[in-house]
Amino acid sequence: MLTHRHELRDVVVTGVAAVVPGPGAPPGAWFDADAELGPRGHKYLPAGARYLLAAGRRALRCATTPEQVPPERRGLVVGTNNGLAPLFRDMDRTVVAAGAERLRPALAPYFAVNVLAGRLAAEQCLKGFSCTLTTSGVAGVEALQTAVRALVLGRADLVVVVAVEDRSAEAVAAGEPGEEGAVALVLEPRAAAERRGAPVRGTLRAACAFVPPGADAPDGDLGLAVGDLLSAVQSEPAAPVHPVLDTSPRGRAVAALLGAPARKAAAARAGCLTPLLSAAEPFTAHGGQRVVVTATAPGHLAAVHVLAAEPRETPSGGLRAESTA
Amino acid sequence: MEPVLVTGVGAVTCHGTGVPALRDAMDRARAVQPDKVPDPWARMELPLMYLVPEPALGTEAGDAPGRATSFAVRAAREALAGAGLAREGLPAGRTAVVLGTCMGAIGDRERDRAPAEQNPPPEQDPPAGPAAPHTWRPDFEVASRLAAELGVTGPVSSTSNACAASGFALATAADMIRCGEADVVVTGGADAYSRIALANFNRLGAVDAHGCRPFAAGRAGTVFGEGAGILVLESAVHAAARRARPLAEIGESGWSCDAGHPTAPEESGEQIVRALREALDRSSVAPGEVGCVIPHGTGTRLNDRVESAALREVFAREAAVPPLYSLKALVGHTGGAAAGLAAVAATLIAGRGSVPPNVPVGAPDPRCDVPLPTARTPLTGTAVLVNAYAFGGNNISLVVREAVAC
Known part of the structure; x- marks a missing residue:
């Protein structure tokens, strides 16, 4: 029932990276932003955007010289459920307690969850497209599907897929174990990857x-x-x-x-x-x-x-x- | 590739529930004043929004499915009824839901929190012992709850590309049919009031105290609106097999990303132009065949100017840019529902063969220079273009065109 009807472009994985806490790591404190992202430029990024940026950068390095693919042919698909959940809660507390004028302007755009993908897209010139999925529990797998579909339909020649989460206090309070970190994969049509000498993993x-x-x-x-x-x-x-x-x-x-x-x-x-x-x-x-x-x-x-x-x-x-x- | 047909449409807006209410409002073309949101915790300078009248904000029962979900369910039921598809007529495993939403159920969560909970004690680890019985409700549950209400047993997806969310949802839904992953897709978008969305727009200085006035010289930002716009998309083969009457055809879409500033569009409009051209090229539609454009046009100063210039560039070889139908002047900026409602409006325009009068919003901005007729005009082409842009520079253009009967 779920099989595709037409011939697929053969899609391969050329880059993979995970940025996740080790066992027993304290929430939030496991990620060293300066060591991972450099000393500047991430002060006003929420934690979820930092994880996404770190994993995306690593996966693209792993795919070796992705800049061989023109910017308009590079896409990004992000899956997340709670990637900005702590920020949403903080923003609401601020509005209720002190009013909107106390919100931080640099973080204001992040009420829209897709903005957490913006820095990676900008930095890596992912101009093909950027799409953010939020389906409960399966947005990461769906992001893979969406990326494959985009490659098959010729919307891009390289797509970065990232699943990213941050700890939702509401979920944790309800007994659901939280998640933190990001995992990224780089997908390309096999022929294109081989042509540019990318590692087919x-x-x-x-x-x-x-x-x-x-x-x-x-x-x-x-x-x-x-x-x-x-x-x-x-x-x-x-x-x-x-x-x-x-x-x-x-x-x-x-x-x-x-x-x-x-x-x-x-x-x-x-x-x-x-x-x-x-x-x-x-x-x-x-x-x-x-x-x-x-x-x-x-x-x-x-x-x-x-x-x-x-x-x-x-x-x-x-x-x-x-x-x- | 096999055509993708629109066989049903549904709408919920500040003008009420149902496509007839939207169509009547389009015909009347009268601006309404935005509501002051009845939220005592909306501590912001301009707590303005075009609210859906029923149910009044804050009066939902505690166990209700959520405000955006209730809009989506109402619009989807209307669209399915219009398509002649009862629950038992949805092909098992081959019916999908792909829904766009910017804020999901976040507004419901905000209202669920008692003020005393706004400053809780520091977070603690969950108590040891058996996990709570899965009572936690995810923020972006609208698609899931809609699918459960409809009894769908196929792929179900939630897209959250901010104000372009339902544009990407519609395009994905059509792609799924083209790829053979589904025969019927219930798609579009839904969004409802969220305190943090409105507060942050206030913080960015992007709310117009006088209403949503796209392309007007005096515009000063946008005004959000609640709503849902749902379409039933169907493969031509499936529609023909059950002798369904198509309302329109969903053509191809063009996607792009500015990959620049988090909120401001790239001033050159290069990626917006690319998305427009890609939608037309992939649909094999020449610019001269476009009879109307439903722009993203939100009323924010730079966005409207950049979009106008992009349209002039794409239609440079034509005698003029085709008439624009500026839907947001009528229903506000419905966020993740905006492109869904625009596609519903495009379906009505293609079906009726005429462009409704634009809502008068004051003197036009000479720097925009796009046609916004305030009288009904005949649709001179077979295609309607729908644009949707979002924070993060997420751009999409879609083609809706007259359907050829099955």
């Missing part, structure tokens, strides 16, 4: 679906949707499934449908970062293939198949550049 296929919350019976719409998702992205031989699921009724229902692999499910968090981090892992670790499957309480489902070559270091860094502070 692997391939991916992504698909998304929706089944209304509550429709969790395995022999109903949910079972069909999960089956369709897997067949849309899987290949032979079948890759191991890496579920990213929460403890909602939907998460438990999908775990039951997936069977044995779901016993080792990663915990889905209050954002769209974890599924894309799981998809990026083969590129940054030891290569190989996997299918990441995620499901969210509001009803969204997504799957992404990745096939990664064994990573090789690039002089400019990138692949193994996760922050572990």
Whole structure:
């Protein structure tokens, strides 16, 4: 049901980078902005925009000389749910307590969540397009899909995909584990990447679906949707499934449908970062293939198949550049 | 590629619920005064907005789906009814929802917070033990809740490119049909009052105390409006199989990014021009075939001037820029819903074969120099162009054209 009807431009991954806290790192304090971004120019960037900028820069370095692609042919797709959530809350407190005149002008544009992508687009001359997706839990996987579609339809010849999140106090207060950081991938048509001598690091296929919350019976719409998702992205031989699921009724229902692999499910968090981090892992670790499957309480489902070559270091860094502070 | 057809439209604006209310307002072409938002915590110089009258802001039940969601649901139900698609007629797994929204449910969250909670104690780690039962509602849940209301079981996506959000949503929806990912897509945009959006626009000095007056010499900013504009897009094959009557065809779109200032458009308009030309070229529409442009035109001084110059450049070889229909003068700047409502208006214009009178907004700005007729004019081409631009320099142009019957 979810397969494309026409011939795809073969899309490959040429750059990958993750900027995420190491285990046990204190919220916010793990990211050294001066070390990561340089001493100037980021004072008025919210944390989410800093993570995005850092991951995007690294992924583009990893893709080696992306400036070979003209600016009008370079695009950006960002997935986020809570990338600016702390700022939104602070802004509202300021308005209620002191009035709009106390808002900081430099941060005022950031009431629109897509502005967090602006610095990376400006700095890297990503003039092809910039698109920001906010679908609950799956915006990162959707960003991959949107990028592939844009490449297939000839809207660009290189697209940077970033999933970025910051810690939402509301989500944490409700018992949802928060997310911080960003992961970025650079996608290009294979022929174009090979022509410019870019490192071809692997391939991916992504698909998304929706089944209304509550429709969790395995022999109903949910079972069909999960089956369709897997067949849309899987290949032979079948890759191991890496579920990213929460403890909602939907998460438990999908775990039951997936069977044995779901016993080792990663915990889905209050954002769209974890599924894309799981998809990026083969590129940054030891290569190989996997299918990441995620499901969210509001009803969204997504799957992404990745096939990664064994990573090789690039002089400019990138692949193994996760922050572990 | 297979044509993508519009088979249903729905609208919610400050003029009320339903396309007939919008169409009547377009015919009357009378400016309305913006409302003062009834929010005691809207501490800002100009708390002005064109509010949707029903339900009155602040009177929603606590368990309601949320203000923007309720607009989206009303408009989507109207569009689906117009398309002749009942819930059981939506193809399982092949029906998608792609919705644009700038502020999502953030306005609902703002109202949910009691004033005492505005200064809570420092954040603490969540208590140990079992997680709470998934009661947290994401900020950008409008698409999810709309899809759940409609019983959709296909791809569902939320696009948040600020004031161009529904332009990108519409374009993505059409691309999904072209790529064979869906047969029917419920798409467009919805936005509602948000305190932080209006407060920050005040802080930027971008609110006009006298209303939304695009391209007027005396314009001094914009005025936001609430609303939703929804279209049912359908593959020509699917529409023909059920003998649906197409209202219009959605052509191709052109995308670009200024990659510059966070809020101000690039003064040369280079990327705006590129998006316009790309939309026309990809749709195989010559500039002379465009009978009307629904501009982004918000009333902010630089934006209107840059867009005017871009249009003059794109239509330089024609006798004149085609008539503009300045929708925001009628409904305000509906943010993430703006391009959705513009596409609904474009569908009406293409279907009726005439451009409605523009709302009089005062003396035109000679530096803009674009035609804004205040009398109804015949549509002289087969295509209507829709522009949408946003903070972050996110630009998109879309072609809507007369439909050929299935």
